[in-house]
Amino acid sequence: MLVMQVRGARSVGWSLLVLSPVMVLASCATTSITSTPIPSTDVPVTTSAAPVAASTAPPTTTPAPPTTAPVSLVIPTTTPATTTTTTLVETVAAPVEPIVAVGTSDGAETARAQWRLLELGFWLQEPNGDYGLTTQQAVMAFQKYYGLGTDGRLGPETAALMTALTERPKASADAGTLIEVDKSKQLLFFIIDGRTEWILNTSTGKEIPYDYPDKDNPELRQRGDSVTRNGLHDVYRERPEGWWDGDLGEIYRPKYFSGGIAVHGANSIPDYPASHGCVRVSVPAMDWIWEQNLMPLEAPVWVHGAIPRD
Numbered sequence: 001m002l003v004m005q006v007r008g009a010r011s012v013g014w015s016l017l018v019l020s021p022v023m024v025l026a027s028c029a030t031t032s033i034t035s036t037p038i039p040s041t042d043v044p045v046t047t048s049a050a051p052v053a054a055s056t057a058p059p060t061t062t063p064a065p066p067t068t069a070p071v072s073l074v075i076p077t078t079t080p081a082t083t084t085t086t087t088l089v090e091t092v093a094a095p096v097e098p099i100v101a102v103g104t105s106d107g108a109e110t111a112r113a114q115w116r117l118l119e120l121g122f123w124l125q126e127p128n129g130d131y132g133l134t135t136q137q138a139v140m141a142f143q144k145y146y147g148l149g150t151d152g153r154l155g156p157e158t159a160a161l162m163t164a165l166t167e168r169p170k171a172s173a174d175a176g177t178l179i180e181v182d183k184s185k186q187l188l189f190f191i192i193d194g195r196t197e198w199i200l201n202t203s204t205g206k207e208i209p210y211d212y213p214d215k216d217n218p219e220l221r222q223r224g225d226s227v228t229r230n231g232l233h234d235v236y237r238e239r240p241e242g243w244w245d246g247d248l249g250e251i252y253r254p255k256y257f258s259g260g261i262a263v264h265g266a267n268s269i270p271d272y273p274a275s276h277g278c279v280r281v282s283v284p285a286m287d288w289i290w291e292q293n294l295m296p297l298e299a300p301v302w303v304h305g306a307i308p309r310d
Contacts, residue, residue, distance in 0.1 A: 090168040090195075092119060101159040104131045104152075113154055116162055117142060121169060123198045125284050134284050140271055141201040144185050145169050150271035170196040173302060179235075179263070179295055181279055183228060184305030186272070188263070188279060190294050198294075200285055203269050204228040205261075205277040207307055212248070222248060226276045233257040233301045240290065248276045253286045257301040263289070273307040 099116055100109040107129050114127035117138045125134040136152040143150045146169075148158055171180045171189035174196075180189040181204065188202040205228040214220040237256040244251055252265030263279040265286030274280070281289070289295055 088174075090170070091166055092168050094166065095163060098163045099154075099159045101156045102131065102154050104136070104154070106130050110135070110154075113159070113162065114138075120162075120165065121196055121199050123200055123285065123288070125288070133282055137201040137269060137282050137285070141187055141199050144187055144201065144271065145199065152271070168196070169199060171199075172304065176300070178300040178302055179257075181228065181263075181301065181303040182305050183230070183273070183303065183307050186308070188281060200281050201269055201271075203266075203272065203274045203280040204307060205275050206273045210248075210276065224276060228261060228273075228275070228277050228279060228303055229258050230303050230305070231258075233303065235295050235297050235299045235301060238295075238297065251278065252283050253290055254278070255289070255295045258303075263295060263301075 095112070095116055097112075099113050102110050102113065110131050111127050111129035114124055114129070114135055117124055117135075118127060120142070122138040122141050123134070124138040125132070131154075139154055139158065140150050140152040142148075142162065143152070143158060146161055148161070149155075154162075171191050172182065173180050173189075173191050175194045177192050180191060181187075181202065182189065183204050186202055186204060188200040189196055190198040190200075205226040207225065207227050209225050210223065212222045214222055235255050235257050239254050242253065244254065246254075246260075251262065254262035254264035256262040261277045261279070263281065263286075265283040266275075266280040267283065268274065269280045269282055295301075
């Protein structure tokens with residue numbers, strides 16, 4: 001059994017009773033001959049909230065209250081979803097009118113669907129009726145969670161389920177404050193004081209070995225297995241500003257939690273595992289993670305599951 005002790009969302013300190021071993025590796029790689037140092041930062045993290053459209057009353061999402069009492073979370077090493085608390089089902093009301101299958105079109109019905117996604121915990125940038133990148137990612141995350149076809153379009157099946165739901169989705173962890181990476185679902189969860197606050201689409205390591213010439217020294221090669229390592233980790237390094245030219249490609253505002261493996265922004269977040277080991281999210285989502293301080297240094301990160309296989 002792996003036991004971690006974490007504090008509330010607004011606590012100053014985090015602690016892990018048991019940590020997985022960490023190797024210093026190239027960014028987005030699990031093994032490597034050469035390794036580019038990951039620059040450290042002293043830049044403070046801002047916590048200003050992202051703007052929200054005021055045209056429609058927002059869904060009820062109760063922020064997690066501050067707490068100073070530590071919460072213990074027990075996670076088995078082989079089987080996920082076992083904790084020390086009793087799982088509570090959080091209900092949601094059905095929308096007054098059915099969600100309309102808008103496909104990828106813009107408009108008032110898209111805005112209603114965006115509010116519904118936010119109410120269910122699937123993050124998107126702004127419920128303004130524009131079917132943009134973060135709405136497409138939120139719909140894809142919804143489809144992944146419920147086992148639907150993951151095309152990112154709000155089709156009839158997706159709209160019908162979005163209308164019919166009466167329970168809010170949740171992560172496997174149901175105690176403490178942590179980040180959860182579910183490789184089976186290819187989803188990223190933010191759990192605050194035991195409540196699943198937000199769910200993001202993600203793409204983890206594809207688990208296919210790679211062997212590339214080193215971009216800085218052609219006489220050397222970058223080799224690895226593209227695995228996002230399972231286990232309990234913690235955020236130990238970060239880069240707050242912009243894009244960084246890593247050993248295996250550009251990454252945006254990374255938060256490192258296991259060697260060279262990080263949660264970072266990317267321009268491509270497909271519906272399947274595609275990275276060299278990192279946990280990809282959209283660029284707007286990564287900006288939001290920084291703005292809301294959802295992954296501070298020492299925050300616990302639990303990675304579990306097995307990637308989908310064709």
